[in-house]
Amino acid sequence: MKKFIMAAIFLCFASNAAAVDMASVQLHGFLSQGYLKTDTHDALFAETSSGGTFEFNEFGVNVASQVNDDLRVGMQLLSRDLGEIGNNEVELDWAYGDYNYRNWLGIRAGKMKTPYGLYNQSRDIDAVRTSIMLPSSIYSEGYRESLSTTIGLGAYGELPGGVEYQVVYGTTQLKEDEGVSKTLGLLTEFFGVTEFSNSSVDWAYSGDLKWSTPVDGLTLGASTMGYKAAISSEIPYDDFDFNLEVKSYVGSMEYVIGDLTLASEYQQMTIDYAIPTFGYGDETTTEEYYFLASYRVNEWFEMGTYYSVDYSDKDDKDGDSYKKHNHPAARSWLKDFALTTRFDVSDSMVVKLEGHLMDGLYNVDYDESDPDDTWYMLAAKVTFSF
Numbered sequence: 096m097k098k099f100i101m102a103a104i105f106l107c108f109a110s111n112a113a114a115v116d117m118a119s120v121q122l123h124g125f126l127s128q129g130y131l132k133t134d135t136h137d138a139l140f141a142e143t144s145s146g147g148t149f150e151f152n153e154f155g156v157n158v159a160s161q162v163n164d165d166l167r168v169g170m171q172l173l174s175r176d177l178g179e180i181g182n183n184e185v186e187l188d189w190a191y192g193d194y195n196y197r198n199w200l201g202i203r204a205g206k207m208k209t210p211y212g213l214y215n216q217s218r219d220i221d222a223v224r225t226s227i228m229l230p231s232s233i234y235s236e237g238y239r240e241s242l243s244t245t246i247g248l249g250a251y252g253e254l255p256g257g258v259e260y261q262v263v264y265g266t267t268q269l270k271e272d273e274g275v276s277k278t279l280g281l282l283t284e285f286f287g288v289t290e291f292s293n294s295s296v297d298w299a300y301s302g303d304l305k306w307s308t309p310v311d312g313l314t315l316g317a318s319t320m321g322y323k324a325a326i327s328s329e330i331p332y333d334d335f336d337f338n339l340e341v342k343s344y345v346g347s348m349e350y351v352i353g354d355l356t357l358a359s360e361y362q363q364m365t366i367d368y369a370i371p372t373f374g375y376g377d378e379t380t381t382e383e384y385y386f387l388a389s390y391r392v393n394e395w396f397e398m399g400t401y402y403s404v405d406y407s408d409k410d411d412k413d414g415d416s417y418k419k420h421n422h423p424a425a426r427s428w429l430k431d432f433a434l435t436t437r438f439d440v441s442d443s444m445v446v447k448l449e450g451h452l453m454d455g456l457y458n459v460d461y462d463e464s465d466p467d468d469t470w471y472m473l474a475a476k477v478t479f480s481f
Contacts, residue, residue, distance in 0.1 A: 119160050119161045119162075120158060120159070120160045121158065121159050121160070122156070122157070122158050123156070123157055123480070123481060124154075124155055124156035124157065124480070124481050125153065125154070125155050125219075125220065125221065125222065125478060125479065125480045125481070126152075126153070126154050126478070126479045127152060127153045127154075127221050127476055127477065127478035127479070128149070128151070128152045128476070128477055129149075129151035129152060129227065129474060129475060129476035129477075130147055130148070130149055130151060130473075130474070130475045130476075131143045131147060131148050131151050131472065131473070131474050132144075132146075132147030132148075132472070132473045132474075133147075133470060133471065133472045133473075134470055134471045134472075135461075135462055135465060135467055135470040135471075136456070136459050136460060136461040136462050136470055137178075137459075137460040137461075137462075138453075138459060138460075138472055139151075139177055139178060139236050140177060140178040140179045140180050140236070140237075140460070141177060141178025141179070142178065143178075143472065144462070147473075148178060150176050150177065150178050151176065151177055151178075151474075151476070152175065152176050152183070153173070153174070153175040153176075153219065153221070154173070154174045154175070155171055155172065155173045155174070155188065155219060156171065156172055157169060157170065157171035157172075157188075157189075158170060158171075165194055165195050165196065166192065166193070166194050166195075167192070167193040167195070168191070168192045168193070169189075169190070169191065169193075170187065170189065170190035170191075171187075171188040171189050171190070172185055172186070172187060172188060173185070173186060173187075173188035173219065174186070177236060180236070187206065188206075188219070188243075188244065189205070189206050189207060189208055189244055190205050190206050191203050191204060191205025191206060191207050192204055192205060197252070198252060198253050199252040199253060199254060200250065200251075200252045201250065201251045201252055202248070202249070202250055203248070203249040203250070203251070203263075204247075204248050204249070205246070206244050206245075206246045207244060207245055207246075207247075207249050207263060208243070208244055209242055209243060209244055209245045209263060209267075209301045209320065210249075210251075210261035210262075210263060210301055210302070210303035210318065211242060211301050211303060211318045211320050211345065212233055212234070212303075212316070212318050212345050212347055212360055212362075213316065213347045213349055213358060213360060214229055214234065215234065215242055215243075218234055218239075218243075219243075221445065221447075221476065221478040222445050222478055222480045225356075225389040225397050225398070225399035225435055225437050225447075226389075226399055226401065226433060226435045226447070226449060227435065227447050227449045227474045227475075227476045228433070228449065228451075228474060230360075230385035230387065230401050230403035230431070230433075231403055231405060231429070231431060232360075232362070232383035232384060232385050232403040232404055232405040232429075232431075233345060233360050233362050233383055233384075233385060233403075235405075235458070237458050240267075240268055240269065241267055241268075241269055241299075241322060241324075241341070242320065243267075244267065244268070245263045245264075245265050245266070245267050245299050245300075245301060246265045246266050246267065246268075247263060247264050247265015247266060247299070248263070248264060248265060249261065249262060249263035249264075250262050256306070257306055257307035257308065257309075258304060258305070258306050258307075259304070259305045259306075259307075260302070260303065260304050260305075261301075261302065261303045262300075262301070262302045262303075263300065263301045263302075264298070264299070264300045265298075265299060265300075266296045266297070266298060266299050266322075267296050267299040267322055268296070269294040269295075269296055269324055269326065294324060294325065294326040294327070295324065295325050296322055296323065296324045297322075297323040297324065297325075298322065298323055299320070299321070299322035299323075300319075300320065300321055300322075301318065301319065301320035301321075302318065302319050302320075303316065303317075303318040303319075304316060304317050304318070305347075310350075311352075312350055312351040312352050313348075313349075313350045314347075314348070314349045314350075315346075315347065315348055316345075316346070316347035316348075316349075317344070317345070317346050317347070318344070318345045318347070319342070319343065319344050319345075320341075320342075320343055321340070321341055321342040321343065322340075322341055323339070323340045323341075324338075324339045324340075324341075325337070325338050325339070326338075326339060336370065336371050337368060337369075337370055338368060338369045338370075338371070339366070339367075339368050340366075340367040340368070341364065341365070341366055341367075342364070342365045342367075343362055343363065343364035343365070344362065344363055344364075345360050345361065345362040346360065346361050346362075347359075347360045348360070354390055354391035354392075355388070355389075355390050355391075356387075356388065356389045356390075357387070357388050358386075358387040358388075359384070359385065359386045359387065360384065360385060361383070361384040362381075362382070362383040362384065363380055363381065363382055363383075363409065364380065364381045364383070365378065365379070365380045365381075366378070366379050366380075366381065379407070379408050380408070380409050380410070381405070381406060381407055381408065381409060382405075382406045382409035382412075383403075383404065383405045383406070384403075384404055385401050385402060385403040385404065386401060386402050387399070387400070387401035388400055388401070389435075394439065395438060395439045395440070396436070396437070396438060396439070397436075397437040397439070398434075398435065398436050398437070399434075399435040399437070400432075400433060400434050400435065401431075401432075401433050402430075402431070402432050402433075403429075403430070403431040403432075403433070404428070404429075404430050404431075405428065405429045405430075405431075405455075405457055405458075406427060406428050406457075407426070407427050407428065407457050407458075408427060411427060412427065412428060413427065414426060414427030414428065423456055423461070423466045423468065425454075425455045425456040425457075425466070425468030426455075426456045426457055426459075426461075427455075427457060428454075428455040428457050429453065429454070429455035429456070429457040429458065429459065430453070430454040430455050431451055431452075431453055431454075432451070432452045433449060433450065433451045433452075434449065434450050435447060435448070435449045436448050436449075443479055443480050443481060444477070444478070444479055444480075445477070445478045445480075446475075446476070446477050447474075447475065447476045447477075447478075448474075448475050449473070449474040449475070449476075450471070450472070450473055450474075451471065451472040451473075451474070452469075452471060453469065453470045453471065453472060454468060454469055455468055456468055
């Protein structure tokens, strides 16, 4: 199905190329360079504790055209680097056709941004938000590629009462050297596995509702997503297969009043996994939430903060299961208090500085010789947009 859909999008571009008015073609892009430094543990799959790292950049360029009143086509190329992830490889980030039949029904086909939560569809666009890093409790870099895009079919529309909906079904991508495999490597290291070599996704889905309430500036939302995947590797004495099924739900709230934005989201994610090599399987439900505030002081300065909480098991928030296996209890949680300053140097240039006070070691490549569960991260970023 994936090849068929992408071929259909290509034919849609090609068949309409001669008829498209070049004035209707929009070209945009962005380029960013960042720096990350932690005082103790390595974070975000990068060597951040020893002198920091500049392996934190993004480049994207997109083109879109309104072919006629109902049909819009577009695509984006993206390159990014975050330590061991991305490595500046250029890839097709999204490409789809969008047919708007009525206000209550539109159809999309291709590789689409996955509708999930408040900010998942815009997370690549640094210029539209205050912070450098979105709250990792909901927008984890470890699960970014599985949440980022869906290849398949989607429908969207506006319903009476200020309700907007989006649904998508198809498949997604899990790369052997990207976040999901790296995250699973941290979880399965006691089996002798630190990275995976092959993966496939059977299906993926997502759905999103947004309600613009009668209260001016208040938006409420609910989203769900899931996928089923098989990931494998080779270890010295056997093949290692990891069957994974993920389902998650998030409730969202955003309130914009003047220059002040308040937001909060709450998520539970059920991870059902099996390791046939060892006849082992389990199901865990995580719990995540954050509270966020940002304020536009003037046209060139904005400030923000958030508090993000992530538990690997909502029924074991104290980490007792980790302690039983002689691991730090703090591997069960990650709590992040962040402060951000944003400077709009010009219409096309944004500079950000951000500090994080971390409590916990969940999904962190921590220093085993000094497993302190309180640590700090500094982030800086410059973004150019056109």
